[in-house]
Amino acid sequence: VNEAMRDWAANPDTTHYVLGSALGPAPFPDMVREFQSVIGKEVKKQAAERKLDVEALIACCGGGSNSIGFFAPFIDQASPRLIAVEAGGIGPGVGENAARMTGNASRDGIMHGYKSRFLLDEDGQALQTRSISAGLDYCGIGPQLASLGKSGRIEFTSALDQEALEAVKFFAKNEGVLFAMESAHAGAEAIRLAPTLPKDKAIIINMSGRGDKDVFITSPVFRHDAWLEFLHAEIERLESDKDIHDAKIMN
Amino acid sequence: MEKIKLMSHLVAGYPTDELSFTAAKALVDGGADILEIQLPFSDPSADGPAIQSACTQVLSRGYKTSDGLAFIKKLHENFPQVKIYLMSYASLVYTPGVDDFCRRASQAGVTGMIIPDLPFDCDEGLTSSCKKYGMDNIPVASPSMAEDRLTKLAECGFNYIYASLRTGITGTETKIDQGTLDFLAKVGKGGSKVYGGFGISNGEQSKALASSVEGVIAGSVFVRLIGANCADKDALYKAVRAKAEELTHLR
Numbered sequence: 001v002n003e004a005m006r007d008w009a010a011n012p013d014t015t016h017y018v019l020g021s022a023l024g025p026a027p028f029p030d031m032v033r034e035f036q037s038v039i040g041k042e043v044k045k046q047a048a049e050r051k052l053d054v055e056a057l058i059a060c061c062g063g064g065s066n067s068i069g070f071f072a073p074f075i076d077q078a079s080p081r082l083i084a085v086e087a088g089g090i091g092p093g094v095g096e097n098a099a100r101m102t103g104n105a106s107r108d109g110i111m112h113g114y115k116s117r118f119l120l121d122e123d124g125q126a127l128q129t130r131s132i133s134a135g136l137d138y139c140g141i142g143p144q145l146a147s148l149g150k151s152g153r154i155e156f157t158s159a160l161d162q163e164a165l166e167a168v169k170f171f172a173k174n175e176g177v178l179f180a181m182e183s184a185h186a187g188a189e190a191i192r193l194a195p196t197l198p199k200d201k202a203i204i205i206n207m208s209g210r211g212d213k214d215v216f217i218t219s220p221v222f223r224h225d226a227w228l229e230f231l232h233a234e235i236e237r238l239e240s241d242k243d244i245h246d247a248k249i250m251n
Numbered sequence: 252m253e254k255i256k257l258m259s260h261l262v263a264g265y266p267t268d269e270l271s272f273t274a275a276k277a278l279v280d281g282g283a284d285i286l287e288i289q290l291p292f293s294d295p296s297a298d299g300p301a302i303q304s305a306c307t308q309v310l311s312r313g314y315k316t317s318d319g320l321a322f323i324k325k326l327h328e329n330f331p332q333v334k335i336y337l338m339s340y341a342s343l344v345y346t347p348g349v350d351d352f353c354r355r356a357s358q359a360g361v362t363g364m365i366i367p368d369l370p371f372d373c374d375e376g377l378t379s380s381c382k383k384y385g386m387d388n389i390p391v392a393s394p395s396m397a398e399d400r401l402t403k404l405a406e407c408g409f410n411y412i413y414a415s416l417r418t419g420i421t422g423t424e425t426k427i428d429q430g431t432l433d434f435l436a437k438v439g440k441g442g443s444k445v446y447g448g449f450g451i452s453n454g455e456q457s458k459a460l461a462s463s464v465e466g467v468i469a470g471s472v473f474v475r476l477i478g479a480n481c482a483d484k485d486a487l488y489k490a491v492r493a494k495a496e497e498l499t500h501l502r
Contacts, residue, residue: 002294009297012395110341110375111294113368123316124346126293 005112021063022142025113029068029142036069043204044073052202056081056193059206060185061156062098062135064142066208075153083193084145085185087131088158094119098129100141101149101156109140116143132161132217133181135209159188165221167191168211180209181217255461257499258285258446260338260470262302263319264309265291266481272325274477277488279330281495284466286326287365290319290339297340297367301471305478316343316352320359327360336363336389344369350380357384365413367391371404378409389413389446392438394430405441411465414438415449427459435463454497469498 005024008017017024022032047054057074059067061084071082089097094105100117105127109118119127119139131137148154159167167187168179179187186205194203211218219227237244259278265271275286291306291314298306323335337356344352344366356364363386369377371390381388389411392404404412416431431447439445447460448468457467476494480487495501 002296005296107346110345110368112296118342120342120346122347124292124342124344125310126342 037072087136178211256466277491281492282499353380
């Protein structure tokens with residue numbers, strides 16, 4: 001975030017700030033929400049067509065572009081529940097997560113050109129964050145999300161790295177979809193919530209990204225030995241200039 | 252030729268407490284009228300690589316706001332004839348509370364505050380807290396500001412305005428041309444005294460600026476000299492003092 005702002009500040013005549021999250025100075029958070037709201041509008045339309053009784057919308061939340069866009073058309077109505085899931089990382093300790101709303105190092109602050117909730121020390125220095133998902137690993141959160149969290153319209157919760165990994169596995173096995181590590185945090189919350197609801201209620205999860213990009217993170221966890229063997233074989237193949245058709249394939 | 256007024260910038264605690272004091276002494280002996288002391292911040296959005304890496308290095312020692320203020324107090328006691336301005340970012344001012352921060356700064360001997368990400372028209376009470384404790388809020392004007400906003404700033408009645416002579420980040424060369432002088436005239440139109448800087452590194456530049464400003468600001472040039480001479484205290488003193496003399500035309 002910092003580097004993008006810096007480059008923009010240095011070249012304002014030839015570049016424009018298009019940070020991919022609902023952050024930064026006004027009016028950028030509003031613009032990003034508006035653009036991202038296509039997904040929320042589509043969800044609203046399809047849910048009505050199918051006459052779904054929607055209990056909750058669940059989205060993961062780093063800076064918050066996917067969640068604020070997903071929630072946008074529902075913010076001004078009392079239901080459904082809107083649930084945002086932060087990165088719980090490896091635990092509740094300072095530096096172990098990226099929980100700006102539910103964490104214990106969370107403060108009101110001003111950074112990167114906007115005022116919101118941040119993970120800061122008592123002087124105001126940004127704290128280290130940690131998450132298995134790069135997209136949630138950020139010390140701030142979009143200001144509108146923080147405000148709606150405070151008012152209670154959006155409920156904030158968090159999922160640990162481990163819970164997100166389990167969600168990836170669960171949805172791959174049972175639904176045939178491969179969640180990105182980010183979105184899997186929303187999946188993890190859905191797994192927790194679903195058993196508490198009657199069968200005719202619907203939960204809609206925003207699968208904001210695909211897990212293909214995460215194979216280097218998930219494969220060593222799910223298939224450690226086979227992955228290692230595959231990587232060795234690949235190195236051997238590249239070093240010996242062997243054609244890919246003759247490569248040893250992971251099975 | 253008359254001596255040129257110099258506001259020289261230092262990162263508090265860089266590279267060590269002892270050597271940053273040596274650098275301050277060299278600046279004062281070299282003719283600096285104002286020491287602009289930067290409290291290192293984790294995410295310095297307006298700074299280029301030289302100052303950014305200096306800040307990171309100081310913070311990695313666990314440097315706190317209280318350490319920076321203690322350093323300022325020491326400078327104030329040793330060089331009572333020199334004005335001290337504190338430069339930092341909104342997060343360090345806002346997190347502990349603007350009023351509390353200003354009170355502590357003034358007790359340490361600060362007489363002016365330069366907080367680039369608390370703009371004059373959205374300052375979280377910085378100007379009034381500064382007044383309360385007998386300090387000046389010195390807002391930053393930049394060439395990328397819209398004409399009407401720049402006019403508004405110029406007519407706000409600030410005693411001093413910090414004119415960044417170029418958009419972007421600190422530490423890259425600035426050419427002093429007619430455009431620069433026109434910009435300075437606009438900033439000073441309402442009667443505020445104007446300090447001008449950003450990318451000032453030699454005596455020729457400071458001479459070109461001198462008649463259009465209350466004082467010339469130089470920062471990254473010193474940070475680089477300090478970094479290059481941090482192994483040798485005497486060499487550091489000599490290099491910094493010589494550069495200050497060049498910029499003030501003392502020699």
